[in-house]
Every structure is written in C-alpha cells, then in structure tokens.
Amino acid sequence: MKVEHFLEKNEVREITIFKKLVLNNGILSYIDMLDHLSISKASLENDLDSITSRVADFDTQIKISYDGQAIELEMSDEMSLQHIYRFYLSQSIKMEIINFLFKHHEFSITKLTQKLAISESSLFRKIKELNSYLKEFGLKIRNGQLQGEELQIRYFYFQFYYYIEDKSTLITKRSDTQIIQTVDSLEKFLQVTIVPENRERLTLWLIISKSRVSHKSKLYKQLRKQMQPYMKDPLYHRVHVMILRYYSRYSIEVDEEEAMIHFAFLLAFPILTEEDFHEYRLIRDRHAPIASLDTYIAETIIIHFKFRRPPYMLERDMYYHLTHIHTRLYFFKGDIEIYEYEEMLAKEKQIVGKNLVPFARTLLTTSTDKFLTTEVKDNSLIKMELLKYVSLLALISFKMTTVIQIGIDLKMDDLYKETLTELLKQKMRPISGIQIERYQPSKVYDLVLTNEVSIEENQYDEARVYILSEIMSSFDMMTIYKIIQELNT
Incomplete structure (x- = not known):
C-alpha cells in the first residue's frame, strides 16, 4: 500500500507536480512536466489551476507560478513536501x-x-x-x-496512524492516564528502558489496543499457530503475566492472545533498546523460528564479507536489526510504502554498490522461504524489508571499513604540485573510507598516488603505488576507486 492510494488520481498528479518541482530546484518547463506526467497541456493547466486554488489557504507560504512555458515553485522555510502531502490527505x-x-x-x-x-x-x-x-x-x-486477524487489524491501524494520519493528534486526544500507566507498568515489569521515540510508538500501539480490546468476535487463528514455538519464551511469559494483571485492575477480561499480540509488536518494532534486547537474546530459545533465522542470516553476512568475526558491539547491533526484520516477516502481512521504493533502492545502490543489492535479495528469499511466505508481486512488506536488508548491509560495510590512508606525491614544479594536489583531494573527497593528504615521508600509507616511477627502491615501503596517467582523468579515478575497494576487502 502506498500513501497515494488514499488520494484521487488528479490529487496524485498534483502531488507529483510538487515533487517534481522540488527535485528540480523549484522550476521545470511545461515540456518536461508533460513528458513526466504523460498528459495533455490542457490537463496540466487544469491541475495547475487546481493547485493554485488549494495553496491559496497557505497565504505566502507556498507560491506556484506558470506562464505556458515554465512552472515555478516557491516555499517558505517552514514548509516542506510533507506538509503538502498532509494537506491533501486531510481532505x-x-x-x-x-x-x-x-x-x-x-x-x-x-x-x-x-x-x-x-x-x-x-x-x-x-x-x-x-x-x-x-x-x-x-x-x-x-x-x-x-x-481479518486481530493482530493484522491492529498492525494496519498502527501503520496508518504512524505513517499516514497525524499520529500526534491521536496521541494527544487519546493518551489518558490509563495509557500512560500502562507504558510505565510495562517498562517497570519488563525491567527495560523505553526511550522517548520508542515510547511514542508504544503509546500509539496501546491506544489502538485499548480501542480494540473489548471488540467482540476477534480472530486469532493464524496468531495461535505462529505463537506455538514461543509459549515458553521468557519475554512472552513476562508480557503475559503483566497484561493479565493489568487488565484485571480495570475488571476487563482479555484473551490469552492479547499478550501474544503485544509480544509480536515488542519484537517487530524498536521498542526495547539495543541493550535490553541483547539481554533478552541471551536467554531466548535459539531454536525458535525468528532466533534461528537471525543466526543463519548473521552467519551468512559474516561469510559474505569474509569477516573472521565482527566487533562485539557491531554483532549485537546486527542481531537487533535482524530480529525486527524477521519478526515482521514472521508475524505480519503488508506494509505502507512511505518512501518511493525504486528511488530508495537507487539511493541504496549508490551507497552500497550494485553487488550488495542482489545479496540482500538472496537474504530476503532465504527468509521468506524459511517462513513459507509467498512473495506476491508488489507486496509492500517484502519490498520494505528488502530495503532494510540493504540498509543493514550498508551499515555493516561502513562500520567494518578500514580508513585507507592515501598520500599524493606529485613530481613537478611546486606551484603545479600544490594546485593539482588540492584539486585531486577535492575530486576524491566524496569517496568514503579514505584519508587523503599530501605525501609525507615520515608517515605510513596504504596507497600512494604519483605521476612518475620512483628511482628509489621501496621509497614508499609497503604502500601500494599507483602511477597516474593523466591527473584527474576518468580512467585514473575509476582505477583508484577499484584499488580502494580491493584494499577494503
């Protein structure tokens, strides 16, 4: 499901016009906009007239102008594309x-x-x-x-109010004393720390649960099956005791499945801190479906990156994120695509490179096969969890990347040497994981860039040496980038 699915076709086009203008410095020609939207000029004019009428409510905060040749957007510092989305959704x-x-x-x-x-x-x-x-x-x-299944209903409402509707309004209106006490009780009883951002998620979930708890004819068929391996789980046991005790205070009879629902939520979303989750991971059943898959995927990642063993804190962090991914795949169906999937995937590729995306797909296939999840075309949950795998691989890459020390040793007149060295440093600055400077004989380098073969044997000690063919040429830059990748593996 996408945010745009709550809007009409003409409203989606209008939002697209705003988005395209934001991505193009606030100005775009009619021809380019018509090509992007695949509509007639008359339709574009109608959309622009409609936009003008709508943004009139924003006074001077949003201004859109068009003259038949170009379209221009101006927004105040306090406005963003998110505000525009919210305005359209409110209607x-x-x-x-x-x-x-x-x-x-x-x-x-x-x-x-x-x-x-x-x-x-x-x-x-x-x-x-x-x-x-x-x-x-x-x-x-x-x-x-x-x-539908009660867990799925609450999950959908959570996604809806957290990502589409204004969650702050719902929390403000419905976060009464009982909800606040429930959050505090859960924190104390589980002996965990719930930080403000996580508290907001939990508060929203409890508001939704409070609204649904007395609803008749709730369906738990799938949840009961999924929970069979977790009936003796230490975290579930604590949640179960706490939920039954808590609702008994208010003389509200709840099903055992109420605790199951909260258990699934606590593991699927960042509610526990990484430290508290680690304490739970040490005592959970390693043979249960989610824990078992966490271990298998973690080992697969370690083998792929050819790590002997990742640092202790990185390994803890990896399991923390893997459990969120795998719990969602195990318990839930569907998702709301708050980001453009293709755009996000393209950005991820720029960060991690093309090779890690197929690996992320392999991890996702392994997970869905393990849980017997059907990969339906355009399944938002599958798409979003793929992005999370890619993001996790990027995070691991960043944290495990050794900073490559690079020295530039150009052989030419001092003026040219200083100027071209600075230009080369500027050119290479966007490459992550490197420290680049003018070569200093007293320092140790992993890579030395020079424009002449040294007559002194082992002048650069153990450093790898690259002879530039043409300073800052695309050929040289491409080769240097490959060398840096090799040095990182």
Whole structure:
C-alpha cells in the first residue's frame, strides 16, 4: 500500500507536480512536466489551476507560478513536501472511512454516507478501492466492519496512524492516564528502558489496543499457530503475566492472545533498546523460528564479507536489526510504502554498490522461504524489508571499513604540485573510507598516488603505488576507486 492510494488520481498528479518541482530546484518547463506526467497541456493547466486554488489557504507560504512555458515553485522555510502531502490527505474520503472505522468499529451505509456527504455509489466505490489495497494486509471492509486477524487489524491501524494520519493528534486526544500507566507498568515489569521515540510508538500501539480490546468476535487463528514455538519464551511469559494483571485492575477480561499480540509488536518494532534486547537474546530459545533465522542470516553476512568475526558491539547491533526484520516477516502481512521504493533502492545502490543489492535479495528469499511466505508481486512488506536488508548491509560495510590512508606525491614544479594536489583531494573527497593528504615521508600509507616511477627502491615501503596517467582523468579515478575497494576487502 502506498500513501497515494488514499488520494484521487488528479490529487496524485498534483502531488507529483510538487515533487517534481522540488527535485528540480523549484522550476521545470511545461515540456518536461508533460513528458513526466504523460498528459495533455490542457490537463496540466487544469491541475495547475487546481493547485493554485488549494495553496491559496497557505497565504505566502507556498507560491506556484506558470506562464505556458515554465512552472515555478516557491516555499517558505517552514514548509516542506510533507506538509503538502498532509494537506491533501486531510481532505481524503478514504482517510475519513478508516478513521470512522477505527473510532466506531462498524458503520451503516446510511450513517456513513450522511457523515461523508457522498452518495451510496461513491461510498461503495471508495470501499472497493480500499479493499484492493487492504488485501495485502489480509484485511477487508465487509458488512460495515474491518475484518481479518486481530493482530493484522491492529498492525494496519498502527501503520496508518504512524505513517499516514497525524499520529500526534491521536496521541494527544487519546493518551489518558490509563495509557500512560500502562507504558510505565510495562517498562517497570519488563525491567527495560523505553526511550522517548520508542515510547511514542508504544503509546500509539496501546491506544489502538485499548480501542480494540473489548471488540467482540476477534480472530486469532493464524496468531495461535505462529505463537506455538514461543509459549515458553521468557519475554512472552513476562508480557503475559503483566497484561493479565493489568487488565484485571480495570475488571476487563482479555484473551490469552492479547499478550501474544503485544509480544509480536515488542519484537517487530524498536521498542526495547539495543541493550535490553541483547539481554533478552541471551536467554531466548535459539531454536525458535525468528532466533534461528537471525543466526543463519548473521552467519551468512559474516561469510559474505569474509569477516573472521565482527566487533562485539557491531554483532549485537546486527542481531537487533535482524530480529525486527524477521519478526515482521514472521508475524505480519503488508506494509505502507512511505518512501518511493525504486528511488530508495537507487539511493541504496549508490551507497552500497550494485553487488550488495542482489545479496540482500538472496537474504530476503532465504527468509521468506524459511517462513513459507509467498512473495506476491508488489507486496509492500517484502519490498520494505528488502530495503532494510540493504540498509543493514550498508551499515555493516561502513562500520567494518578500514580508513585507507592515501598520500599524493606529485613530481613537478611546486606551484603545479600544490594546485593539482588540492584539486585531486577535492575530486576524491566524496569517496568514503579514505584519508587523503599530501605525501609525507615520515608517515605510513596504504596507497600512494604519483605521476612518475620512483628511482628509489621501496621509497614508499609497503604502500601500494599507483602511477597516474593523466591527473584527474576518468580512467585514473575509476582505477583508484577499484584499488580502494580491493584494499577494503
């Protein structure tokens, strides 16, 4: 599911116009915009007129101008593309339907059409569209209710309010004394530290859970199967005792599955700190599905990078992130793509190089095979977890990369030498993992760049020496980059 799925087609085009302008320094020709949107000039004019009408509410914070040749965007320092997305989403009927469902649990067609001021046919069409997107979550709006596994319903609402709707508004309105006490009780009972950002996630989850806990006819069929290997898990046992005790204070009867739901959430999202998670990892069952996969994937990564053993703290960090990835793949279906998948993947490739992306895909295939997860085309959860694997591999690469010491020793007149040395340093500065400077005989280097073969044997000791063919040529730069990669492995 994408954020744009809550908007109408014309609204998506308008958002795309804003985005394209932001990516092109605020100005773009009509021809380029028409090519990007694949629409007629008349349609573009209509979209621009609509945008002008909408942004009138923003006074001087947003200004868009167009003259038939070019389109120009100006925004104040306080505005961003995120504000524009939020503005469009605030007018979405599909958003109102989800909000109504969360608040009331069910609806009648008559009541909801009156609430939204739309016809029955329009409402049925919106619900049909929403159901096509909810399918990947295993959910469906039917008979005036959101139907599916209870864990999936809460998970969807969590994703919806955390990433699409304004979570701060919901937290402000519904974070009462009971919710605050629940967070504090969970922190004390589990003997963990919940930092502010994680506390916000947990608060939102508990608000959603409080809204759903008394709902009748909850479905737990899949959850019961998934939890079988975890019935003796030490963390689950603590959560189970805490949940039953807590709700008994308020004379609320809850199913055993209520504890299962909270256990899955605690492991799937960054709620525990890395330190607290490490304490749990030491006592969890290593043969349980998620822990077993964590170990296998971690060993696969270590072998791939040809590490004898990663540093202790890096290994802890790796397991922390792997458990989040694998818990989501194990317990949940669907996701909300808050980032453009292809754009993010392209950016990741720039960071980690092309070779690590296929490796990340191999890791994902291994994980989905292990959990018997069907890789459906356009499955957002699978796509987002692939990006997380790539990000984890990038993180490991950065932390394990040794800083390559490079000395520049040009043989020429001093003026040219100083100027060209500085230019070469500027050219190579974007390459990560290097320390580059003018060559100093008293220092030890991994790589020395020079323009002449030295007549002194072993002048540069054990350093690798590269003779520049043409200073700053693309050929030389490409070769130097390859040498740096070799020195890093």
